[in-house]
Every structure is written in structure tokens, then in C-alpha cells.
Amino acid sequence: MPLDVLRRILDPLRTGIVTSRYPAEPALLAPAARRLPVVDAARCDGDASCVGVCPTGAITLNEGVWTVDAGRCVLCDACVDACPAGAVGRLGSPAPAYRPAGAADPASAAAERLRVAVAAKLGRSLHVRHLDAGSCNGCDWEIAALLNPYHDVQRLGIDFVASPRHADLLLVTGIMSRNLREAALRTYDSMAEPRLVVAVGACAISGGVFAGSPEGDDGIAGTLPVDVLVPGCPPRPESIVEGLLLAVGRRPAAS
Ligand code: SF4
Known part of the structure; x- marks a missing residue:
């Protein structure tokens, strides 16, 4: 049995604490x-x-660049299974959250002013409204896992609320199906400023395996202004935590 798995079993028995130390530890x-x-x-x-x-x-290869x-x-x-040379491996950590292409350079003065303003308004507390915009529910189960004793996001000052009027951040899953577009816009319009949007999962970012479907959009960016993207199908809870912290400036963007 790998040492990290053994540690996951033995640590709670030794300390009485089941909760993950992520993101303080890998x-x-x-x-x-x-x-x-x-x-x-x-x-x-x-x-x-x-x-x-x-x-x-x-996965693409253009002029020798993967x-x-x-x-x-x-x-x-x-792709891992198909490579005859064994050249395709897997990342050692959960997929990192990132900002959309074209978003303000986090190091720029304007982005830093925005980060300080958001931090001043929100402090270290973050209230999240989850919105399913046409998902298979895989991402939604991982979001639900954030509240279990292992991930326990409330220890980070993050909690989920039932009304968008009480939320600082909209956490959206799914491709943005045709029938949910108006509900998503009305939900977003109900939120007070400053408000943030995080897209969770491949469907919310690009449409995933449903890209090109006439029943929805290829992700939520055509309907809502997205601040942070959390990749995965579904993303691990740790990636979602990182996305939430990145959105409010409590984590630097991965380089
Ligand atoms: S979806 Fe991801 S893991 Fe699957 S083949 Fe494409 S790049 Fe590889």
C-alpha cells in the first residue's frame, strides 16, 4: 500500500482528526x-x-509542440493507454484552477486593485450559490463533497447559501443548456456586487463531450462573465477549493 494512502488511514486514528489539511499541505x-x-x-x-x-x-500536436x-x-x-512509447503520463496533483484567457494579468495594477477591493468587501468569508446549468451531476457530487468531514470547506470560511441574494460567488456546472440560460442570467442578476463566477468542470468550460450540441452552449462563458475555471470531468474537490480561493485572491494563479 502506498505510503500516502497508509497515512490517510492512520492519521485520523492517531489524531482523531479526519479533515484534510489541503491547501496548507498537498x-x-x-x-x-x-x-x-x-x-x-x-x-x-x-x-x-x-x-x-x-x-x-x-490533446494536440502543432509543429512539434504538445x-x-x-x-x-x-x-x-x-491518450495514456494509446501511446505506444509511454510518453503520456498523468499529472501528480489535482488539475489546477486557472483564469480565462484574456483575463487581466493578475500582476497588473488594475487586477491588484480589484483583488484588494474584493478582499476588503468579502474578508475571508465567502458565500457560494451553486447553480446546475445542465450538468450530468458528476461535478455537483464533487461540490457536495466539499461539505463532508474530510474536505470541510467551512474551515476555510466558505459556505453554501440557498439564495443568490446572499451569495458572493456563483459556482456553475454544466454546458449552459438552452432551457437554463434565462435562469442563470436571473440568478446572476440577483447577486449584489462585487460578484464572482467560477465555472466547474469541462462542460462549464468548453462543453466537454457535449460540445457542439444544439441543446446548449459550449460552456457558460457566452452567458456569464467567468472569473475562474476549474478543469476536470469531474474536478476533484481540491481543484474546486483552489478555484474558490483563486477567485477571491487567497491563492496565486498557477504558472
Ligand atoms: S480527454 Fe484528456 S485524458 Fe482523454 S484522451 Fe483527451 S487529453 Fe487524454
């Missing part, structure tokens, strides 16, 4: 936990089988 992932793929270009023989098997077009689009990847491992 997340403990079981060996079988699904993660983002990473390409070791030095081992790659140019076969590119991985590109052909990817169901969402997340790219894995975290917002499209559904963590299916097909």
Missing part, C-alpha cells in the same frame, strides 16, 4: 485517482495516436 491522491495527462516530449516518437483517440480534441487543453480534457486516460 492533496493526498489515491494512485487510481484520475488526473490531467502530461506529455513527455523527450519520450515521444511522433506516433500521435493520442490525438486520434481523444474524444474532445483536448498541448493538453485542461478545459476540454475529460480525464478519460485514452
Whole structure:
């Protein structure tokens, strides 16, 4: 049995504390936990089988440069299995949350002013309204896990509320289906300023395996202004925690 898994079992027995120490300490992932793929270009023989098997077009090879689009990847491992050279491996940590392309440079003076203003308004407390905009419920189960004794986000000053009028942040899952677009806009319009939006999961970022469906949009960005993206299908609870902390400036963006 790997040492980290053994520690996960023995620590609660020794200390009486079951709660994760994440993000103060790295997340403990079981060996079988699904993660983002990473390409070791030095081992790659140019076969590119991985590109052909990817169901969402997340992995690409352009002029010798491999790219894995975290917002499209559904963590299916097909690329890992398909690579004859064993050049496609898996990230050692949960997929990091990130800001949308084109968002203000977090280091810029304007972004820093916004971060300070948001922190002044929200302090270290964060009230979250969860909105399902057409998901399969995989991401929603991971969000529900944030409140269990292991992840326990209330220890970080984060709590979920029933009304958007009480919320600082809208946590959205799903592709933004046609029938939920108006409900999403009305929910967002009900929130007081400053308000933040976090897209959770491949569907909310890019449409995931439903991209191109006439029944919805390819993600929520066409309907709501997104501040932070949390990749995964579904994302691990640790990635969602990181996304929430990143949105309110309590974590730096991953480089
Ligand atoms: S894990 Fe699946 S979805 Fe992600 S890049 Fe590989 S093949 Fe594509």
C-alpha cells in the first residue's frame, strides 16, 4: 500500500482528526485517482495516436509542440493507454484552477486593485450559490463533497447559501443548456456586487463531450462573465477549493 494512502488511514486514528489539511499541505491522491495527462516530449516518437483517440480534441500536436487543453480534457486516460512509447503520463496533483484567457494579468495594477477591493468587501468569508446549468451531476457530487468531514470547506470560511441574494460567488456546472440560460442570467442578476463566477468542470468550460450540441452552449462563458475555471470531468474537490480561493485572491494563479 502506498505510503500516502497508509497515512490517510492512520492519521485520523492517531489524531482523531479526519479533515484534510489541503491547501496548507498537498492533496493526498489515491494512485487510481484520475488526473490531467502530461506529455513527455523527450519520450515521444511522433506516433500521435493520442490525438486520434481523444474524444474532445483536448490533446494536440502543432509543429512539434504538445498541448493538453485542461478545459476540454475529460480525464478519460485514452491518450495514456494509446501511446505506444509511454510518453503520456498523468499529472501528480489535482488539475489546477486557472483564469480565462484574456483575463487581466493578475500582476497588473488594475487586477491588484480589484483583488484588494474584493478582499476588503468579502474578508475571508465567502458565500457560494451553486447553480446546475445542465450538468450530468458528476461535478455537483464533487461540490457536495466539499461539505463532508474530510474536505470541510467551512474551515476555510466558505459556505453554501440557498439564495443568490446572499451569495458572493456563483459556482456553475454544466454546458449552459438552452432551457437554463434565462435562469442563470436571473440568478446572476440577483447577486449584489462585487460578484464572482467560477465555472466547474469541462462542460462549464468548453462543453466537454457535449460540445457542439444544439441543446446548449459550449460552456457558460457566452452567458456569464467567468472569473475562474476549474478543469476536470469531474474536478476533484481540491481543484474546486483552489478555484474558490483563486477567485477571491487567497491563492496565486498557477504558472
Ligand atoms: S485524458 Fe482523454 S480527454 Fe484528456 S487529453 Fe487524454 S484522451 Fe483527451
